[in-house]
Amino acid sequence: MTTAELPEDTLVFADECKAFLEPYMPPKKGSGTASDIAWTTLTFATSLDSQLALSPGTRTVLSGPDSKAMTHYLRSRHDAIMIGVGTVVADDPGLNCRLKGVGGYGEVGLKGQPRPVIIDPKARWNFSDTSKIFCMLREGRGRAPYIITSLAMPPPEKTALLERYGGKFITLPLVTSPDGKEQLEWRSILAALKKEGLESVMVEGGGAVINSLLEPRSQEFIESVIVTIAPTWLGQGGVVVSPPRRFEGGQVIPASRLTSVCWQPFGEDVVLCGKIKL
């Protein structure tokens, strides 16, 4: 494929922007980490008031064009990208990598295209052949999704459609959390990905998935955090990133603190990279 044949939506991420991200990237594929779970990067873009969107089910463009290219560069560095069902239903996203140089964008095959993973405990996503993710796939520009669900037997017609494209459902048990909610467990999700050969995953959203991963009992699974902050206040009532409160000796304490921090101005935005302080 020559440059002239690159799809119109191809993104370019400047080499000089990659250096500050490198310390937060997963180990090179096949470097054989001993861990039994996928290496996890948490990444998202918020407003100054820590919001992902003006309201649930809407897509709010927060960060500048450079940020979009960065997101797709990050996707190219992970085996999988993960998103919750709410965001998939609201946005009908392509969930591929549009970076120049990956499969479908200047490279043959699907090299550098991450596996989309959708957290959908009740299998409520009503996808069809016209869902954007499958359109991308038919054009050779993305992979079929793996859907993490709690249903032992997802609807057969969904399973059939998914498998036709090379995707699948992965069934994991619901576990009762300390606060009485039935939910999927992060450890088992990340272990399932690893078992599928997906050594790294970039968790992108939405609010429910992010806040759940930032909970005290799951934040240990986060290897890197990469947050883009736009110089905007969306205003009260949007979709907020803020983990549940944390207590120690009956006292409320900060829910989570980052260490090995790097702040990188990026157009009008800033990119914050860090590691969770455990």
Next chain:
Amino acid sequence: MTTAELPEDTLVFADECKAFLEPYMPPKKGSGTASDIAWTTLTFATSLDSQLALSPGTRTVLSGPDSKAMTHYLRSRHDAIMIGVGTVVADDPGLNCRLKGVGGYGEVGLKGQPRPVIIDPKARWNFSDTSKIFCMLREGRGRAPYIITSLAMPPPEKTALLERYGGKFITLPLVTSPDGKEQLEWRSILAALKKEGLESVMVEGGGAVINSLLEPRSQEFIESVIVTIAPTWLGQGGVVVSPPRRFEGGQVIPASRLTSVCWQPFGEDVVLCGKIKL
């Protein structure tokens, strides 16, 4: 006063850190701006989830030691510093400037000491001679506060104590806002300061004061915004900075956007400077 006599709590702000702040500073004192209201800088420190504190009435140390020195440098650049009654009651703050080189910290008199201004519509602050602000003042390290209230006749014993130290109550009318709340108006507050010869004010908090100033109808009064962000999530339930929602043509739109933005990494934190985009 020699260096040996500097108070123990003296802060030093490195010269090389001042440059990035300069474009956001008020005009030099006496440069005779035509405006009939005080030049207003909004400044505060939040967590990643846009919180000032873990809960109302508690003081949460968020930002690093460099940030504290910056705050006091900024105080030295303003004629007044403003804080809401909630924060004053919760923190009993000194509300002075502890920067090396201002009055009480290496300089004679009160040169460079800003006037504390407290927003206290119902005059509920129960100050006494032992309030920290008056202790500072007796040591020659700060000025007496001006208290903005709606009471035509504040309690006489409070007025007497205040006036003994050189402070005063300033009474302004309550106005009914579009959403039916009775409140002080920002324009009249800032006009009152200007009339007192206070050409610039740094609004520091707490949450209610900040969110009120960021409202659509008052954000035009903000000349500069200086926000420090610490790489911490406090967790749901703290004191959040997030202005009321804004609508345009029945649609929710971002409440406020900054322009002329500068992000300055600062220890583990970042400092965001900007102007309100009107």
